[in-house]
Amino acid sequence: MSATREDVGGTPLPPGWAKPAHQPDAFELTTTTFEERAAKTMARPFARGAIANATDHAAALTTARFVGTDHDALREEARKIRAHAIANLPDYLDHWIDQAERKGTVVHYASDESEARRIVAQICTDQQITRVVKSKSMASEEVSLNSALEAVGVDIYETDLGEFVVQAMGDRPGHVIAPILHRTKDEVHELFSAMAGHELPNEAEALTAFAREGLRHAFLTADAGISGGNFLIAETGDVLLVTNEGNGRLTTSLPPIHIALVGIEKVLPRRRDLAVLLPLLTGHGTGQQITTYVSVAAGPRRQGEPDGPEQMHVVLLDAGRSALLGGEFEEALHCIRCGACQNVCPVYRQVGGHAYGWVYGGPIGAVLTPLFRGQEEAGELAHATTLCGACDDVCPVKIPLHDLLLGLRRRSDADGHVPRHEQLAFALWAQVWSRPLLYRASTAVARGSLRTLARDGVVSAKTPLLRRWTAGRDLVVGRRAR
Amino acid sequence: MTDRASFLAAIRSAPRGLDPGLPDRRDAPDAPTQLRVGEDRAARLQAEAEAASTVVHRVTASDVAATVARVLVEANSQRIALTTDLAPFVDDVQATLAVAGLTGAIYAEVAPNRAHAGALDATVTGCIAAVAASGSIVTSAAGAGRAGALIAPTHICVVRDEQIVGGLHELFDGDVLAEAGSLFALQSGPSRSADIEKVLILGVHGPGNVHLIIVAPD
Amino acid sequence: MPDDVGMTVAVQLFPTCIGDVVAQQTVTDTERVLDALGIDHQRPSGTTCCGQPAFNSGHDSPARSVAKATLKALDDGSDLPILVPSGSCASMVRLHWRELFHGTPEAEAATRIARRVRELSSFLAEHTDALRDLEPSLAVRVGYHDSCHMLRELRIKEAPREVLQTVAGLELVELDSSERCCGFGGTFSGRYPDVSVAMADTKIDDMVAAKVDVLVSSDPGCLMQLAGRMSRQGTPVRAVHVATLMAEALA
Ligand code: SF4
Numbered sequence: 001m002s003a004t005r006e007d008v009g010g011t012p013l014p015p016g017w018a019k020p021a022h023q024p025d026a027f028e029l030t031t032t033t034f035e036e037r038a039a040k041t042m043a044r045p046f047a048r049g050a051i052a053n054a055t056d057h058a059a060a061l062t063t064a065r066f067v068g069t070d071h072d073a074l075r076e077e078a079r080k081i082r083a084h085a086i087a088n089l090p091d092y093l094d095h096w097i098d099q100a101e102r103k104g105t106v107v108h109y110a111s112d113e114s115e116a117r118r119i120v121a122q123i124c125t126d127q128q129i130t131r132v133v134k135s136k137s138m139a140s141e142e143v144s145l146n147s148a149l150e151a152v153g154v155d156i157y158e159t160d161l162g163e164f165v166v167q168a169m170g171d172r173p174g175h176v177i178a179p180i181l182h183r184t185k186d187e188v189h190e191l192f193s194a195m196a197g198h199e200l201p202n203e204a205e206a207l208t209a210f211a212r213e214g215l216r217h218a219f220l221t222a223d224a225g226i227s228g229g230n231f232l233i234a235e236t237g238d239v240l241l242v243t244n245e246g247n248g249r250l251t252t253s254l255p256p257i258h259i260a261l262v263g264i265e266k267v268l269p270r271r272r273d274l275a276v277l278l279p280l281l282t283g284h285g286t287g288q289q290i291t292t293y294v295s296v297a298a299g300p301r302r303q304g305e306p307d308g309p310e311q312m313h314v315v316l317l318d319a320g321r322s323a324l325l326g327g328e329f330e331e332a333l334h335c336i337r338c339g340a341c342q343n344v345c346p347v348y349r350q351v352g353g354h355a356y357g358w359v360y361g362g363p364i365g366a367v368l369t370p371l372f373r374g375q376e377e378a379g380e381l382a383h384a385t386t387l388c389g390a391c392d393d394v395c396p397v398k399i400p401l402h403d404l405l406l407g408l409r410r411r412s413d414a415d416g417h418v419p420r421h422e423q424l425a426f427a428l429w430a431q432v433w434s435r436p437l438l439y440r441a442s443t444a445v446a447r448g449s450l451r452t453l454a455r456d457g458v459v460s461a462k463t464p465l466l467r468r469w470t471a472g473r474d475l476v477v478g479r480r481a482r
Numbered sequence: 483m484t485d486r487a488s489f490l491a492a493i494r495s496a497p498r499g500l501d502p503g504l505p506d507r508r509d510a511p512d513a514p515t516q517l518r519v520g521e522d523r524a525a526r527l528q529a530e531a532e533a534a535s536t537v538v539h540r541v542t543a544s545d546v547a548a549t550v551a552r553v554l555v556e557a558n559s560q561r562i563a564l565t566t567d568l569a570p571f572v573d574d575v576q577a578t579l580a581v582a583g584l585t586g587a588i589y590a591e592v593a594p595n596r597a598h599a600g601a602l603d604a605t606v607t608g609c610i611a612a613v614a615a616s617g618s619i620v621t622s623a624a625g626a627g628r629a630g631a632l633i634a635p636t637h638i639c640v641v642r643d644e645q646i647v648g649g650l651h652e653l654f655d656g657d658v659l660a661e662a663g664s665l666f667a668l669q670s671g672p673s674r675s676a677d678i679e680k681v682l683i684l685g686v687h688g689p690g691n692v693h694l695i696i697v698a699p700d
Numbered sequence: 701m702p703d704d705v706g707m708t709v710a711v712q713l714f715p716t717c718i719g720d721v722v723a724q725q726t727v728t729d730t731e732r733v734l735d736a737l738g739i740d741h742q743r744p745s746g747t748t749c750c751g752q753p754a755f756n757s758g759h760d761s762p763a764r765s766v767a768k769a770t771l772k773a774l775d776d777g778s779d780l781p782i783l784v785p786s787g788s789c790a791s792m793v794r795l796h797w798r799e800l801f802h803g804t805p806e807a808e809a810a811t812r813i814a815r816r817v818r819e820l821s822s823f824l825a826e827h828t829d830a831l832r833d834l835e836p837s838l839a840v841r842v843g844y845h846d847s848c849h850m851l852r853e854l855r856i857k858e859a860p861r862e863v864l865q866t867v868a869g870l871e872l873v874e875l876d877s878s879e880r881c882c883g884f885g886g887t888f889s890g891r892y893p894d895v896s897v898a899m900a901d902t903k904i905d906d907m908v909a910a911k912v913d914v915l916v917s918s919d920p921g922c923l924m925q926l927a928g929r930m931s932r933q934g935t936p937v938r939a940v941h942v943a944t945l946m947a948e949a950l951a
Contacts, residue, residue, distance in 0.1 A: 053680070057680065069512050069513060069514050074513050080503070080504070080505045081504065084501055084503060084504045084505075086499060087498055087499045087500060087501035088498075089493055090490050090493045090494040093490060094490055107486070109483075109485060111489065111492065115483070159687065161675045161678070161686060162677035165677070178676075178677065179677070180678070181680075185681075205681075205683055208678065208686055212685075215687065216600060219600065220597055220599075220600040221596075244673070245687045245688065246632045246686065246688025247686070249628065249629065250633075250687055253665075254596055254599075270654075271659070272654040272655055274650065274654060275513065275650035275651040275653075275654050278650060279616075279650070280513075283514065289514060289534070290616040290668065290670050291670075292534070292670050292672070292673060292688070293632070293673070293688065294618075294669075296665060296666050297628075298665070299664050301623070302623070302624070302664045305624055305628075305664060306565065306566075306589050306590035306593040307589075307593040307594075307599070307627045307628050307629050307630070308623055308664055308665065316489070318492065322492055322493040323496070325493065325497065325498070325499060326498050327497070327499075330499040
């Protein structure tokens with residue numbers, strides 16, 4: 001290896017850096033309900049306000065970015081490219097592998113999450129990797145890579161500023177693009193001061209400088225860099241990474257080994273397709289014209305190049321993706337993880353990403369989580385939306401999220417994953433309301449009861465049947481007397 | 483362990499979804515990252531780069547070295563490296579730096595020692611292209627190296643007028659990327675993060691001080 | 701749709717279940733506005749619900765049996781427009797019935813009815829000249845809330861605003877959050893009441909900040925949600941259907 005820890009003079013990692021806090025091991029998906037998780041975020045007024053502000057801000061930037069362009073036509077073009085790539089996924093993957101291997105990339109195949117963990121852990125063991133710098137990767141969150149690597153004695157440093165905070169707090173990212181939008185500067189200040197062993201200035205600039213310094217040391221001493229990948233280009237065997245901080249490129253440049261964990265659906269046919277997809281990914285992600293750093297790597301360092309890793313490994317991750325091909329939910333694979341649907345979602349805005357219980361929040365989370373984790377574990381999420389359709393209108397690749405959510409609800413129904421009381425209620429409802437006479441009788445009874453319960457045209461009493469409505473609302477049945 | 487054949491077989495065995503066909507980019511609609519008809523490339527590059535907080539200098543070839551030296555002196559940079567893609571200007575820049583009492587090492591000689599590379603104050607690079615409509619420079623592993631353009635707090639990039647392409651379509655359809663080596667990168671302004679309460683901070687892992695020198699045609 | 705909209709003289713009115721149970725005022729106010737315009741109207745007998753609550757919960761079979769009753773009642777052999785004073789119900793019948801009844805004996809009738817169905821405010825927007833002649837007037841500051849399904853499925857945005865603007869003395873304020881969901885979402889409001897109420901609150905805060913007297917919408921579901929929350933909070937903003945506001949302005 002070209003550089004070892006001892007080579008690096010300068011500042012050693014500050015005390016408390018050697019072992020960042022562990023990631024939480026288990027996802028909350030199976031142990032709590034959406035309602036319980038949502039309540040946790042909603043109980044933190046700052047978090048709610050911050051999520052609302054940040055998402056409104058991002059949504060406004062996205063809208064502004066495309067003013068005066070034929071945005072819809074661009075989205076349609078992107079939709080076709082993604083649909084074509086996914087419809088021909090095995091062919092494009094095959095081609096990508098050929099090209100990548102030709103350029104010296106070692107390709108690994110992970111059918112599921114545990115295989116992905118095993119493969120990366122094995123590379124680390126084989127190559128005696130003990131320190132890893134990591135660039136933000138949602139795929140690695142999916143497979144809980146960090147805890148698997150810690151188990152084999154690897155120190156991991158998340159290098160995206162937000163992900164670093166998440167890691168050190170033992171938290172989970174709250175948004176696919178902005179991992180700590182639910183956290184305050186004060187929280188980061190407290191955390192970093194504790195890590196530094198002294199009180200740091202409570203300013204974003206100083207806090208960022210603190211993280212930069214420690215992480216710089218990690219970059220210069222890491223045995224490997226682990227990243228995700230935003231796209232795989234079949235034509236050329238490329239892995240593309242976008243970041244704004246520059247940590248993505250440093251991850252693929254400085255350590256002697258680069259490992260990328262990438263979902264198979266990230267394939268694009270050609271480099272020229274980036275001319276359509278990149279402005280959409282960045283415009284919908286952060287509202288930027290283009291992300292500050294777009295890095296496109298194919299293989300390890302070549303002869304004559306001044307820097308770069310000696311080895312490049314790519315772990316292709318299936319983990320539930322191929323099961324969606326050709327089916328009702330295939331379009332979920334078109335997702336480019338821009339986060340725009342989260343930014344416009346009125347539910348996400350209230351509850352944040354953690355309420356969704358797994359890796360992805362917001363509309364795409366409510367779709368992907370039941371698909372990847374199973375209806376039994378996560379079917380509820382498809383109901384945790386109002387089907388308002390704002391996500392459909394913003395998605396840069398035009399994924400019909402509303403239809404997919406409705407489709408998942410239907411599938412719950414068809415597979416019998418609906419609570420018994422709900423099934424009975426709808427069956428009874430159908431019995432009565434499919435018959436006009438019974439309908440008239442039932443509505444007359446309902447009207448009568450509401451009249452009895454109402455005072456000044458308003459029902460506010462907590463009646464058993466209306467309990468979940470009247471806990472926070474009245475039922476206004478007559479003209480309000482004011 | 484799953485191998486390539488069985489991994490792909492599993493994917494191949496899935497039914498095929500609807501294929502709308504691969505659209506032809508010649509019909510591609512106008513993206514924000516395209517040049518408007520008749521728009522001046524260098525002017526658009528300057529505008530977009532400045533919008534992304536890059537300091538732009540428009541100079542003639544004979545002024546490149548002096549501009550580089552001035553920026554480095556202003557930034558108080560001591561440990562400086564130049565990458566080989568600065569080619570036509572390397573000697574000139576080194577000579578001018580010497581006059582200012584500075585030395586510009588060659589990045590390829592510094593890079594093998596990560597500690598030294600990581601301790602650089604500034605790098606000066608060329609590029610293989612610049613994209614006017616997105617305000618980006620395009621660097622290659624073969625030229626500026628992977629990290630040459632972002633390892634130090636100050637980065638100066640020199641682009642010649644004829645290297646400027648209009649937009650992303652032109653970049654990806656052209657042939658400049660063919661010789662890029664193991665990596666090419668688009669870089670647009672200083673490193674940035676708004677992770678902490680949306681406050682924009684420049685210079686996180688990459689440079690916070692970014693200069694683009696656009697060299698006018700002869 | 702009739703060839704010459706100006707000539708429409710008779711319509712059917714589908715009150716919807718929410719109009720039969722909680723929003724009766726909306727239905728009678730709709731009738732008063734139609735009366736004022738001199739448009740004949742009748743409520744077909746035997747309608748129940750469009751099936752939306754079950755359909756949107758993924759239960760197609762109960763949705764179908766209930767919607768079938770309404771379909772039978774509406775399919776009267778005429779081609780009179782069927783007015784629906786509820787954006788989401790109009791969207792359900794217009795856009796989703798075809799899917800719901802696909803492959804059933806009712807498929808053809810569902811398509812027939814889908815063509816006849818009109819969301820109320822978009823129908824009234826074709827009669828703005830006639831409305832103006834009636835000199836509606838009301839001195840109020842009004843904010844409008846777009847119902848999600850009406851906005852994003854039926855793509856109706858301007859029509860209700862055009863209708864409101866026929867009223868002399870009425871000041872229409874564009875709310876920043878006019879297109880944001882109110883949190884009703886049918887069964888969502890009961891599944892996740894706290895989230896649902898919090899969603900309503902962000903809208904209500906916006907209305908209060910914009911100092912509107914009245915919040916108008918074209919969907920009784922959204923109105924039930926927003927009025928219910930404002931009533932509980934004691935927020936001094938009325939939430940009324942566009943039909944009610946017009947009936948008051950014409951009175
Ligand atoms: S579903 Fe669409 S909007 Fe949401 S993250 Fe994916 S690509 Fe972006």
